[in-house]
Amino acid sequence: MTYSPKIGDPISTLDTPSMIVDLDLMESNISKLMSQLLPTGINIRPHLKTTKSVILARKLNAAGAKGGCVAKLSEAEVMCELGFTDLLITCEIIGAAKVKRLVELFRKYRSIKIVVDSEGGASAINEALEKSGIGEPIMTLIDLDVGLHRTGVQAGEPALKLARHVVGLTHLKLIGVQGYEGHLQHVHNREERKQMCLESMATLTQTAEAFREDGHNIEVVTTGGTGTAEFCVSVPGVTEVQPGSFLFMDTDYRNAVGTFYSNSLTILSTVISKQGQKCITIDAGLKSLTTDSGLAECKTVGYTYGVLGDEHGSLSWTDSPDLNVGDRVEMIPSHIDPTINLHDFYYAHRKGVIEEIWAVDARGKVQ
Ligand code: PLP
Numbered sequence: 001m002t003y004s005p006k007i008g009d010p011i012s013t014l015d016t017p018s019m020i021v022d023l024d025l026m027e028s029n030i031s032k033l034m035s036q037l038l039p040t041g042i043n044i045r046p047h048l049k050t051t052k053s054v055i056l057a058r059k060l061n062a063a064g065a066k067g068g069c070v071a072k073l074s075e076a077e078v079m080c081e082l083g084f085t086d087l088l089i090t091c092e093i094i095g096a097a098k099v100k101r102l103v104e105l106f107r108k109y110r111s112i113k114i115v116v117d118s119e120g121g122a123s124a125i126n127e128a129l130e131k132s133g134i135g136e137p138i139m140t141l142i143d144l145d146v147g148l149h150r151t152g153v154q155a156g157e158p159a160l161k162l163a164r165h166v167v168g169l170t171h172l173k174l175i176g177v178q179g180y181e182g183h184l185q186h187v188h189n190r191e192e193r194k195q196m197c198l199e200s201m202a203t204l205t206q207t208a209e210a211f212r213e214d215g216h217n218i219e220v221v222t223t224g225g226t227g228t229a230e231f232c233v234s235v236p237g238v239t240e241v242q243p244g245s246f247l248f249m250d251t252d253y254r255n256a257v258g259t260f261y262s263n264s265l266t267i268l269s270t271v272i273s274k275q276g277q278k279c280i281t282i283d284a285g286l287k288s289l290t291t292d293s294g295l296a297e298c299k300t301v302g303y304t305y306g307v308l309g310d311e312h313g314s315l316s317w318t319d320s321p322d323l324n325v326g327d328r329v330e331m332i333p334s335h336i337d338p339t340i341n342l343h344d345f346y347y348a349h350r351k352g353v354i355e356e357i358w359a360v361d362a363r364g365k366v367q
């Protein structure tokens with residue numbers, strides 16, 4: 001490899017597009033979250049689907065978080081191999097291939113926790129664990145639909161029925177309930193977001209209580225994201241929150257919840273062509289910045305981004321200073337999680353000097 005950026009290099013020497021992190025801003029996001037949430041006594045189990053990085057998981061734990069969430073089993077495999085094993089997998093594990101992988105992961109790492117939302121899904125894991133000869137049961141949470149309508153059993157009788165089914169399975173140990181209110185994270189009006197969140201939390205905590213009244217031991221009630229965690233922690237009965245995006249933020253989140261947390265991650269890009277008096281082309285297109293939540297923004301205000309294909313984007317302006325071939329710009333992603341998944345490394349800098357380089361360990365792990 002002829003290209004190997006090093007600690008101490010200025011970011012001006014990085015090739016582009018490069019994913020860069022402003023450490024001062026990122027660290028301030030961490031302290032803001034911790035000082036807002038930790039005094040409530042809540043467990044912070046950050047969602048690592050955002051960073052896909054073990055180093056960042058460790059940094060968050062050093063700051064007061066406990067363990068982490070991953071979305072997918074394949075992310076858990078990577079994190080466990082790298083020594084980070086206190087993980088809740090927040091997506092259902094369905095299908096023979098995945099169940100087999102889960103059993104093998106659990107054989108090595110007993111701290112893995114899973115969620116289930118169907119009797120069939122739970123039974124399949126139970127049968128595979130039975131055959132595996134692993135004596136210990138896997139810690140299991142019931143995934144509850146609190147309004148997102150993505151996964152999760154319905155509250156009331158269906159949830160009770162599923163909980164009874166799970167406690168009847170020898171190789172699953174029911175320890176809690178997960179209810180993620182993803183539909184509320186980007187509700188723009190803070191008061192409205194809060195009220196809707198409290199309704200979802202009522203569904204969640206009442207279900208946890210109903211499980212306890214039914215004789216089940218419910219220790220974990222886990223929920224929340226960047227847009228709602230501050231409300232979730234105020235609800236008695238909630239034990240844990242799962243925010244992820246707060247570390248870096250994105251324009252979609254900033255537009256919805258404001259600037260309490262800063263945009264600390266940008267995609268450094270180079271102007272490679274001039275295509276008009278007030279329009280240039282940069283080397284960051286669809287393969288560097290996702291567009292599902294709108295277009296990325298140039299960190300320097302006054303320049304409007306447009307997509308010109310997989311490898312190219314445009315920046316145009318009216319009154320701002322001219323950009324020219326060779327200039328560099330920083331682009332703020334519109335949706336942080338899928339954007340990070342497009343890059344191999346984070347280059348973390350303080351005031352323009354690279355201080356740390358982190359791999360996106362679980363990049364591409366979507367299974
Ligand atoms: N919990 C679950 C189950 C999620 O799917 C997500 C994100 O999609 C989060 C928590 C974290 O949310 P955010 O990145 O909005 O903080």
Ligand code: MN
Pocket residue numbers: 335336337338
């Ligand atoms: Mn996301």
